[in-house]
Amino acid sequence: MRIARWIDAASPVPEPSEGFVVGDRVIPFPDGQTVAGILAGGTDAAHAAFARVQGDTSTPLAAVRLLAPLVPASVRDFVAFEEHVEGISASVDGKSEVVPEWYEAPTFYFTNPHTILGPGEPVAPPVTERLDFELEIAVVVGASTGSAAGESATGWSNLTAADAASRIFGYTIMNDWSARDIQSREMKVRLGPAKGKDFATSLGPWIVTADEFEQYLDADGFLAIRAEVRVNGELVGEDLVSNMGWSFPELVAYASRNSRVVPGDVLGSGTVGNGGCLGELWGRNGSLTPLPLAPGDEVVMTVEGIGELAAMVGDHIVAPPLPAARRRSRARQRPDR
Known part of the structure; x- marks a missing residue:
């Protein structure tokens, strides 16, 4: 099984979907399940979800933009x-x-x-x-x-x-x-x-x-x-x-x-x-x-x-500068006891 996350490439305000990749199509998990939930349930949950997916809800893979397949813990x-x-x-x-x-x-x-x-x-x-x-x-x-x-x-x-x-x-x-x-x-x-x-x-x-x-x-x-x-x-x-x-x-x-x-x-x-x-x-x-x-x-x-x-590879991003560390120029002060 292949598990993925994606958005509708043509939608102006796309909402992420999560599910299976089958051949050249993507099919959402049943009942609003998520990649995180499938991982928590393990391979048992993945096979159970796959057995219940509906082929008529599938979308061509070419019509979506794939996201990272999970949000890592x-x-x-x-x-x-x-x-x-x-x-x-x-x-x-x-x-x-x-x-x-x-x-x-x-x-x-x-x-x-x-x-x-x-x-x-x-x-x-x-x-x-x-x-x-x-x-x-x-x-x-x-x-x-x-x-x-x-x-x-x-x-x-x-x-x-x-x-x-x-x-x-x-x-x-x-x-x-x-x-x-x-x-x-x-x-x-x-x-x-x-x-x-x-x-x-x-x-x-x-x-x-x-x-x-x-x-x-x-x-x-x-x-x-x-x-x-x-x-x-x-x-x-x-x-x-x-x-x-x-x-x-x-x-x-x-x-x-x-x-x-x-x-x-x-x-x-x-x-x-x-x-x-x-x-x-x-x-x-x-x-x-x-x-x-x-x-x-x-x-x-x-x-x-x-x-x-x-x-x-995109353009380099220039970050705001930070100063170098302050160097010791005298004996370090210690707190009074």
Whole structure:
């Protein structure tokens, strides 16, 4: 099943609709159900809703504009591809390496759920000289089959990888837009990334339920699907998702460790290798080749079993300035006891 959100492309005041994509048409959920409600009910709810949809309420896909397929509860983004880490490290300090700590546990950061973009929605980047894309696959968390009523309201903690697998509702494509120069500066303070990334994340074109991917799982539980990215029609990167260092259930399990995952959480795989982003290629080439993204460029990502996620780069947005930090010019004053 494919689950999406959309608006009527011709309506002057469009209201979002949510439902299924069947062939080349969209069909709303029955009884006003929502993507959030379906995720809370899990695959059971999705199959029950699909069995009750009315074909006579469908609309041609070409007549609607797709939105991001969900409003995420949170967005975690991992760095699960060893080849990507090698290339990016070379772009930062000229030394291609993977630090030993990377192998010990999957690492992630939280990004901004309020700046999610949908398919075809242009990105408005900050002022940057090194705008980049990141080709990723993301899992969407949902309730498991046969979950107890109300279980998904609080989510789950300390899942095993086996338990986590049943909480993977589906998959979508993720583009983690990055301003590499801003990211590099702020991470020198040993925190982040923050403003180098939180201006935009694209998701879409829809969520494909996990049962559609069982045929792609290899013997070790990794998704052997192809992912590729083109800039202005030219192939820049391509990789197999099965080259991840950890499987998706292991990422979900780690995210839940001493914490909590809930329906609607989005977990990105991190950038695939072999040109999944420009930064990796800059590190390997020792120069800004290919060139950073510029206004007017089109980035198209295609993932086997999911589809295509495209976006144009818009004009840079100039933000109001902030002063530099006040430096200490005298002994710091302390409060009196």
